Structure formats: structure tokens, C-alpha cells
Amino acid sequence: MLAVLQRVAEARVEVEGKVIGEIDAGLLVLVCAERGDGVAEADRLLAKILKLRIFSDEAGKMNRSVQDVxxxxxxxxxxxxxxxxxxxNRPSFTGAAAPEDGRALYEYFVERARKTHPHVQTGEFAAVMQVHLVNDxxxxxxxxxxxTPAISA
Structure with missing residues (x-):
């Protein structure tokens, strides 16, 4: 799975002019399932995101996670x-998971995020979205x- 994290002061997602997800300070997480990905990759990605120390501590060093703050x-x-x-010059997206697999992994990722983190908002899978953010x-x-490669006996 792929993700791009943006530390934000605020962010929101709109579909057809309506705000469907909105946060104050935290992380905008753009996420993509690739062919061959499964729940193990989603779990590892979420664990990394929640513990990644990219927020400043009292000394101004990136030493705190989204959970810490x-x-x-x-x-x-x-x-x-x-x-x-x-x-x-024209991108190919053949490496992306098939739409039904991508949706299943995205929904699984969101479900796990909501079970392990108190403040989770989302966009809408496969929708045309406008994402607004203030990158911090x-x-x-x-x-x-x-x-993860299978271990052979």
C-alpha cells in the first residue's frame, strides 16, 4: 500500500460542493492499494502512520506522533x-488494485483507523473530490x- 502523509493545520474534503470530511490539526492521509496488497499491508501502514514522529516537541524537533499530539x-x-x-507522458495505473479490491482495503483501513484512533474523517471512495488543506x-x-514475502519451510 502507498500513502502520502501531509501534516496539516486543517483539511477538508468536498464532493459536489458539500463537505464530507473535515479535521483541524493532524494528518491528511492519501492512500492507495496496489495489486497484491492485503490486510497485512494495511495494518502495517496504519501502525506506521500512527507512530511516525513528525510533529514537533517542546524543543521544536520532530519527535511526536499524531497520537502523542x-x-x-x-x-x-x-x-x-x-x-x-x-x-x-501518459501515466499508467496498472499497478493500482482493481477497484473492488481497492475499495475493500480502503474500507478496512478506515475501519481499523477508527478502532485505534479517536479522530478519523474520510473522503469518498471513487468520488471526484476537492481536497483543501493547510500544510503545516x-x-x-x-x-x-x-x-511480506512468504517464508518457505
């Missing part, structure tokens, strides 16, 4: 993170969790 999560599906531009820092971090 009581920040919110705004989770937005974005299959375009899987873009492959190596073959020319700016701090933008890309993450990738690849499938």
Missing part, C-alpha cells in the same frame, strides 16, 4: 499514487508497505 486523521483514497510514468511546515512524507 491528539491530532486527527483525514483518510482519502487516491489510486493515482500508483501512477507509473516510466513509459511516456510544510511536512509531506511518502510511505510504501510492500507485501
Amino acid at each position: 491528539g491530532g486527527a486523521l483525514l483518510v482519502v483514497s487516491q489510486f493515482t499514487l500508483a501512477a507509473d510514468t516510466s513509459g511516456g 511546515g510544510p511536512v509531506t512524507i511518502p510511505l510504501r508497505m510492500t507485501p
Whole structure:
């Protein structure tokens, strides 16, 4: 799974002019399932996001997690993170999970996030969304969790 985290002072998502998700300080999480991803990658990605120390402590050093600071999560599906531009000027998205698999993993990710973190808002899977944010820092971090290879006996 792929994610791009943006530390934000505030963020919101609109669909057809209506705000469907909105947070104050925290993380905007753009997330994409790739072919071959499963719940193990979603779990590892969420654990990393919740513990990643990208918020400032009293000394101004990035030493606190979103959990430490009581920040919110705004989770937005974005299959375009899987873009492959190596073959020319038009991106290919063949690395993204099939829509039904992507939706299932996105919904699983959101469900797990809501069970483990108190402040979670979302976008709408497969919708045309307008994402508004005030990037804090700016701090933008890309993450990738690849499938764990099976251990052979």
C-alpha cells in the first residue's frame, strides 16, 4: 500500500460542493492499494502512520506522533499514487488494485483507523473530490508497505 502523509493545520474534503470530511490539526492521509496488497499491508501502514514522529516537541524537533499530539486523521483514497510514468507522458495505473479490491482495503483501513484512533474523517471512495488543506511546515512524507514475502519451510 502507498500513502502520502501531509501534516496539516486543517483539511477538508468536498464532493459536489458539500463537505464530507473535515479535521483541524493532524494528518491528511492519501492512500492507495496496489495489486497484491492485503490486510497485512494495511495494518502495517496504519501502525506506521500512527507512530511516525513528525510533529514537533517542546524543543521544536520532530519527535511526536499524531497520537502523542491528539491530532486527527483525514483518510482519502487516491489510486493515482500508483501512477507509473516510466513509459511516456501518459501515466499508467496498472499497478493500482482493481477497484473492488481497492475499495475493500480502503474500507478496512478506515475501519481499523477508527478502532485505534479517536479522530478519523474520510473522503469518498471513487468520488471526484476537492481536497483543501493547510500544510503545516510544510511536512509531506511518502510511505510504501510492500507485501511480506512468504517464508518457505
